[in-house]
């Protein structure tokens with residue numbers, strides 16, 4: 676008794692097609708089996724989904740009798756009946772899907788290549804301690820404690836206003852990064868050693884890089900609110916860039932985590948600037964702080 680055969684169709688959006696009606700299942704050109712692409716234009720009459728071309732996997736060359744060692748064990752004589760709609764698996768390899776997959780593959784490959792300080796035995800393992808020092812320079816705790824300390828020492832309204840907004844920026848950053856990490860749940864690269872200085876539970880995830888968001892946010896904040904000589908301004912930008920690069924070199928992140936982190940941090944500053952806290956729009960905050 677012939678074993679029941681489950682047909683699976685792979686839908687390819689926009690794939691070029693040849694109508695199934697024009698090819699015989701047993702024609703020599705098809706080796707007795709059949710690749711069935713139903714054209715976007717040509718298969719409406721056959722009741723096909725007009726947005727999809729279909730490849731019947733069970734009849735693909737690898738399933739053809741004799742074309743694969745195991746396939747010969749299951750004789751197939753009659754062409755299969757038409758597929759019910761619910762038996763199809765939509766893989767939908769759209770152009771966007773293919774582009775994203777390719778970007779992801781490049782991202783993983785490049786990140787692995789750049790992860791030269793991921794372990795002591797890595798090719799640049801000797802600079803790992805320096806990278807970890809850089810890591811602490813962009814960590815949330817020193818920035819939060821430093822800002823609180825400066826706030827407590829500040830004796831001018833203008834200084835307090837800037838520092839209050841920096842505190843707001845740092846807290847907003849922590850919140851947004853935690854939210855995104857929890858939503859996206861992208862794992863850190865396999866070559867990462869989880870030996871980071873104080874982390875939150877969401878920090879087991881890598882997208883986006885919290886260090887990169889902070890680096891972009893803080894450096895844009897400093898450049899806009901501190902009067903610095905040009906060499907110092909260059910140093911601030913360099914610090915942010917090298918901190919981002921060090922995340923990939925340490926194996927903590929993939930390149931896209933850091934790139935998106937820079938973008939997010941940059942945008943976060945725009946939010947902070949837009950909602951700028953001042954004694955006029957948030958008097959309670961300033962009065963409360965003054966009473967401390």
Ligand SMILES: CC(C)=CCC/C(C)=C/CC/C(C)=C/COP(=O)(O)O
Nearest residue numbers: 815816873874875878884885886887
């Ligand atoms: C007020 C409060 C919740 C402070 C928490 C500060 C803290 C532990 C931040 C975590 C910073 C961190 C390890 C971020 C991870 O950075 P990635 O670049 O590895 O994403």
